[in-house]
Amino acid sequence: MKTTPWVLFWLGGIALAACRPAPLLVAAAVRPDRLTPNGDGRDDVVVIQYRLGRAARLSIYFVGPDGVPHYFRRDQPRPPGDYEVLFNGVAENRLLPDGRYTWVVEARDDGEVARITGTLTVSGSNPQPLTITGFSISPPEITPNRDGLSDRATINVCINRPAQLSVYLEGPDGVRYPVPRKTIQLRKPGEEGCHLFDYDAGVDRGQEPPPDGTYTVYAVAEDLLGLRDVATGTLRIREGGVPRxxxxxxxxxxxxxxxxxxxxxxxxxxxxxxxxxxxxxxxxxxxxxxxxxxxxxxxxxxxxxxxxxxxxxxxxxxxxxxxxxxxxxxxxxxxxxxxxxxxxxxxxxxxxxxxxxxxxxxxxxxxxxxxxxxxxxxxxxxxxxxxxxxxxxxxxxxxxxxxxxxxxxxxxxx
Ligand SMILES: [Ca+2]
Ligand SMILES: [Ca+2]
CATH class of the missing domain: 2.70.50 (Coagulation Factor XIII; Chain A, domain 1)
Incomplete structure (x- = not known):
């Protein structure tokens, strides 16, 4: 929250309103009115500013030619004040497709609704959602004890657009165990396509493996825009331990x-x-x-x-x-x-x-x-x-x- 010069435009209005209850939504603006979310460093984000006169539940959304609202913020409680937030084109975990949108900043309180709207043109967008298109764990059960049999699992994760991948196991107690990416493979980290992860339960480095049991394997893909996808599977660990x-x-x-x-x-x-x-x-x-x-x-x-x-x-x-x-x-x-x-x-x-x-x-x-x-x-x-x-x-x-x-x-x- 910070005060910015543009707010001064409305100061006169606020002074006039001093003897009435403060309006719910005093002002809102989106600048510039054009967004090209292609990572080229130009118009990749817009600034959304608004001022709430009273505590409200706030929504920000974009309505395209089809009339469907794409929510960036939905019904979030906010105290009164000045707000400024950056928008990179991702609403509801998707990039807005190219088109002309009506942006809406909406505040609600006890049945009262206040809206301010404007237009935003999006171009150069790749609206395909970030998706984990392939996910496999092989074998489904390992015995990480360095006897040369079923000591490790390979986890294969494929993504349809560039993103950072992280893979980890989570036990019933919520403890997480990271799974490293295989160091030598065709693709570089972050590239679109399939990536291999190799899990030895730490035994190769002399660490005790996680306790025997069934673990949930998470693969999380996340890109610079904040697009995200998660896939899950299971891996059983049996007879784990460092042999001595x-x-x-x-x-x-x-x-x-x-x-x-x-x-x-x-x-x-x-x-x-x-x-x-x-x-x-x-x-x-x-x-x-x-x-x-x-x-x-x-x-x-x-x-x-x-x-x-x-x-x-x-x-x-x-x-x-x-x-x-x-x-x-x-x-x-x-x-x-x-x-x-x-x-x-x-x-x-x-x-x-x-x-x-x-x-x-x-x-x-x-x-x-x-x-x-x-x-x-x-x-x-x-x-x-x-x-x-x-x-x-x-x-x-x-x-x-x-x-x-x-x-x-x-x-x-x-
Ligand atoms: Ca751009
Ligand atoms: Ca083994």
Whole structure:
């Protein structure tokens, strides 16, 4: 509310009216009388000014050639005073189509109605309403626990004209969780068309996901003119949580056929076996997924988990999201070439998804893992260190779980 020079025009009138009850609507004006709402910076807005002599319910609307009123303000209570508001052509969440309009400023109080009118010409308008023309959530249920299965949802939102998009989840308690836009995609933010949003429930950044349950997903489109559209859907979250596991006490027992591993090094005969035993502890809230081979499996020093094995021509390649125990050594050609499941089949829970079994170590549980490596050659460095790791494949090897309990091993030829 502010006093502006144009109001002075009416001061004389007000002085004459001083001994009568103040009029409901003293003055109103819309300037200029032309609006081109195309964002080119010229005549993109008009100024609406009015003065109320008494408290009133105020409406501002525009009547086109078809006689239909388009409300900008409707029956809003206002105390007496001077008012000024900008109008950018959006009434009832739509841009006024091109045409010649009668603007009406209307004040009501106890059955009394006062109106002031004028004309406004609109041209260069794109009257198409801002609409979310496409909205999908896939899959409808996620288990954000970094096991590589259904960990994230993709939300696709399409708009029919340029606008800013925001997507968020809202729980029954009203708490909102923002969903980030996928960073790499064809369209730039704000462009007309389809945009992808990617929801990992924060787990990829080590955050605890929202509590398990059903959430409403909102997509909100809003443009510079204030046009707006909202679409909603649902997303269920189940078994959410950051997986956490470790090698118990950071301890690995190594031994060979020749020694229990006392002294400075463990001697192993060329062609003999190095054995290890350790315990994996799932100390988090969610199951950790694993893949084979099972504990007890032996590798040759010159092979890796990718090597074909009896009944398993494809070997045991890495699986995104799976946890495995690995053994590494100084001159290994790749990181942790020997890997094992984090428990024996009887320690694990099996779940079938799309006809394929997946194995999990439940939260709070421990499992014993053993294995062996046959010393098929004498490596260039000898003796050298062997150690264990707990690998979350394609995710990380936490510092806590890397290079655990190194032991010196000496391979002794004939
Ligand atoms: Ca313009
Ligand atoms: Ca999952």
């Amino acid at each position: 596991a470790e090698i118990l006490n950071g301890q690995v027992e190594f031994r060979s056929d020749r020694s229990q591993g006392t002294g400075d090094y463990i001697p192993v005969s060329l062609g003999g076996y190095l054995y290890f035993t350790l315990t994996v502890h799932n100390y988090g809230r969610v199951p950790i997924r694993t893949s084979g081979p099972p504990p007890g499996t032996c590798y040759d020093l010159d092979e890796t988990f990718n090597a074909p094995r009896p009944g398993r021509p494809e070997g045991w390649p890495e699986e995104s999201g799976a946890w495995r125990v690995g053994i590494n050594f100084d001159t290994a050609l790749r990181n942790y070439p020997f890997r094992w499941a984090v428990g024996r089949p009887e320690d694990l829970e099996v779940r079938v998804l799309d006809g394929r079994p997946y194995y999990y170590l439940p939260p709070g549980r421990t499992a014993l893992v053993t294995g062996c490596i046959r010393m098929t050659y004498v490596p260039p460095r000898n003796p050298q260190y062997f150690w264990a790791g707990l690998i979350h494949e394609d995710v990380e090897i936490a510092p806590l779980n890397d290079r655990v309990d190194p032991h010196r091993v000496w391979i002794q030829g004939p």
